[in-house]
Amino acid sequence: MASKILFVTGNRHKLEEAGRILSPHGISLEMAGCEKLEIQAGTLEEVASFAAKAAAREIDAPVLVEDSGLFIDALGGFPGPYSSYAFKTIGCRGVLRLMNGASDRGASFRCAVAYCSAGDEPRVFTGVSEGSIANDMTGSSGFGFDPIFIGRGGRLTYAELDAESKCRISHRGEAFRRFAEWFTGA
Ligand code: ITT
Numbered sequence: 001m002a003s004k005i006l007f008v009t010g011n012r013h014k015l016e017e018a019g020r021i022l023s024p025h026g027i028s029l030e031m032a033g034c035e036k037l038e039i040q041a042g043t044l045e046e047v048a049s050f051a052a053k054a055a056a057r058e059i060d061a062p063v064l065v066e067d068s069g070l071f072i073d074a075l076g077g078f079p080g081p082y083s084s085y086a087f088k089t090i091g092c093r094g095v096l097r098l099m100n101g102a103s104d105r106g107a108s109f110r111c112a113v114a115y116c117s118a119g120d121e122p123r124v125f126t127g128v129s130e131g132s133i134a135n136d137m138t139g140s141s142g143f144g145f146d147p148i149f150i151g152r153g154g155r156l157t158y159a160e161l162d163a164e165s166k167c168r169i170s171h172r173g174e175a176f177r178r179f180a181e182w183f184t185g186a
Contacts, residue, residue: 004030008055008065013143025180044112049122052114062117068144073106092148105132111171125173
């Protein structure tokens with residue numbers, strides 16, 4: 001029988017992608033009915049750990065929390081842990097404007113997944129996908145910064161990939177697969 005775990009997120013796209021990644025490992029996700037407590041911190045790991053510990057305590061059950069972001073080399077890693085805010089404010093177009101004329105277009109998507117049971121310390125699993133920032137927005141799949149991110153060695157943005165292909169190479173895919181291997185003892 002599949003293990004069901006509560007996932008603390010307000011982002012349905014994350015829930016859909018994480019569910020797709022975990023399902024071959026016999027794990028299914030359900031959106032938790034509590035808020036993700038977002039602290040301001042320098043790393044995704046700290047943000048995810050803090051939120052997971054707080055949520056596990058609040059609902060008295062094991063939970064998963066994920067924090068992710070786009071780190072752009074030419075912008076000193078911005079927006080990084082502030083990606084959610086940057087997406088809501090300047091969006092893909094604003095990032096392209098900031099990158100106007102930049103010859104170094106290197107960037108990475110990063111993801112930290114924290115698993116925590118009530119009263120325990122969180123365990124964190126990370127994933128990275130290296131790539132670059134496109135010159136224009138292309139594609140309509142996915143969410144967030146997908147239309148401007150091209151994975152390493154590829155030509156297509158994440159928004160031009162189908163969900164299965166994105167999850168195979170994405171930061172989220174790597175982090176959740178690492179979690180699944182630990183959780184199932186594989
Ligand atoms: P929760 O905190 O409720 O889980 P969120 O969308 O606010 O949802 P984050 O705080 O982790 O999530 O912010 C990550 C942001 O980084 C997200 O809103 C996107 O703009 C961007 N992002 C993360 N992963 C992405 C992906 O796979 N594709 C495109 N953009 C992504």
